[in-house]
Amino acid sequence: MNIRSKLPNTGTTIFTIMSQMAKDQGAINLSQGFPGFDADSVLLDLVAKYIKLGHNQYAPMSGIESLRKNLAIKTEKCYGFLPDYQEEVTIVSGATEALFAAISTVIRPGDEALILEPAYDSYEPAIILNGGIPIHISLNEADFSVNWDRIKSAVSFKTKLIVVNSPHNPTGYVWTAEDLKILADLIRDRNIFVVSDEVYEHITFDGRAHLSLLGNEELRKKTFVCGSFGKTFHVTGWxxxxxxxxxxxxxxxxxxxxxxxxxxxxxxxxxLAEYLENPDHYQSIQEFYEKKRNLFLEGLKQTKLKFSTTQGSFFQMASYGHLSKISDQKLAELMCKKLKVACIPVSSFYHNGTDNQFIRFCFAKEERELEEAMNRLLRLEEIL
Ligand SMILES: Cc1ncc(COP(=O)(O)O)c(C=O)c1O
Structure with missing residues (x-):
């Protein structure tokens, strides 16, 4: 039998590789984007309660009504727009499914879809599996803001979709009102849809607000907003x-x-439906992560790495090009093996492996782990 791969260029993801290496090396794992602490016990108890109450058979296809309703109410509280929970809100198995289904809804063979790089890894395969053509556009090198000139020159009659991700993984860039305005102007008279990956919607810093595309009357008419309870409530495994x-x-x-x-x-x-009834449960996330970010940055400042403070998400990128010319993959491996701290080489977020000598840390970890990791990084120069 001869199977012809539909995704010939897809191998094991870097997240799996680095997490496995961290495990094998007994390293502190600041690579994969998952919290290193447990969720609120109130939420855990609610799951146990509903299992015992016998809610263990198939849910309705679009999600249970109370969750859709409470999510719609939360959306109005956060972004001033109340979606119709019957016809506009669907509960799915992770943002990954939402992204895949949304991309599959609009992309047909030959359609072009714009992806802004560095980019999270699930957009491209979904486009390719639907016969679409991913068009990669680099963010501005200096600050990872959106390069609108590059986007404008890439848009053609074939463009069917733009994938937005704010707060952005891996750079932490948060879209501004100006970005939304330019996007709205760009697609106004075109048949272009938007998939907006907003899984880090509650993690923005320094007083910055997350501007959901749902809050923009014009953009939301063409947009699929994808979210993740796993990311928001520290339960990525759910x-x-x-x-x-x-x-x-x-x-x-x-x-x-x-x-x-x-x-x-x-x-x-x-x-989750019951948990959402208390807005504190999602309104407190911002402060919770800002504290972690600040602690992490205190440590990072003591190291020889360079960085621009992340605006959102639970990621911080750092550069080392002024210290060494080794590849980011090699540095990630050395850091894991010699310093026992795992991170992600940012070249893996580019379709062609562009290496600008950046690494990405996830700071959704216990404080003592973050402190210990940064202590270990004080010895960075010894391994270069
Ligand atoms: C930008 C981005 N989108 C989507 C996801 C996937 O979310 P979920 O775990 O809900 O499928 C992740 C997970 O790392 C992510 O970083």
Whole structure:
């Protein structure tokens, strides 16, 4: 038998490789983007409660009503827009599913989709599997803001989709009102959709607000907003997320979701629905992570690495080009093996492996772990 790969260039992801290396080396794992602490016990108890109450069979395809309703209310509180929970909100198995189904909803063979690099790794395969053509556009090298000139010159009659990710993984860039305005102007008279990956919506810093595309009356008419309860509530292993999109788009989106997973884990949906009733549970996330970020940066400042303070997400990038010319992959490996601190080489966020000598740290970890990791990085020069 001869299987012809549909994703010939896809191997094991760098996140799996670095997490495994961290495990093998007994290193502090600041590589993969998952919290190193447990969720609120209130939420954990709610899941146990709903399992015991017998909510253990298939949930409705679009998600249980109370979760869709409470998510719609939360959306209005945060972004001033109340989606119709019956026809515009769908609960899915993680933002990964939302992204895949949303991209599949709009991309047909030959369509072009713009991805801003460095980029999270799940957009490109979804585009390719639907016969689309990913067009990679680099963010501005200096500060990772959006390079609109590059985007404008890449847009053509073939462009069907732009993938937005704010707060951005891995750079931490947070889209501004100006970015949204330019995007709205750009797609106004064009048949271009937007998939907006907003999984870090509650993690922005220094008084910066997350500007959801749902808060923009014009943009939300063409946008699938993808979110993740796993990221927001420190339960990435639960894989529960959502997609909010206009009625006509949601109708098509649900046809795909129906045959990808059909429905999402029932007792967790009930638990999340009740948990969302208290806005503190999501309004406190920002402060929680800002404290961690500040502590992490205190340590990072003592090292020889250079960085610009992250604006959002639980990632911080750092550069080392002034210290050594080794590749970022090699540095990540040396750091893991010799200093026992795992990070992600940022070249893996580029389709062609562009290496600008950056590494990415995840600071969603216990404080003592962050402090110890930064202590170890004081010896960075010894390994270069
Ligand atoms: C930018 C971005 N989008 C989507 C996801 C996936 O979210 P989920 O775990 O809910 O599928 C991640 C996870 O790392 C991410 O960083």
């Amino acid at each position: 894989k529960v997320g959502y997609c909010i999109a206009p009625k006509e788009l949601t109708k098509e989106f649900r046809k795909i979701h129906q045959f990808l997973t059909f429905s999402t884990v029932t007792p967790i949906q009930f638990a």
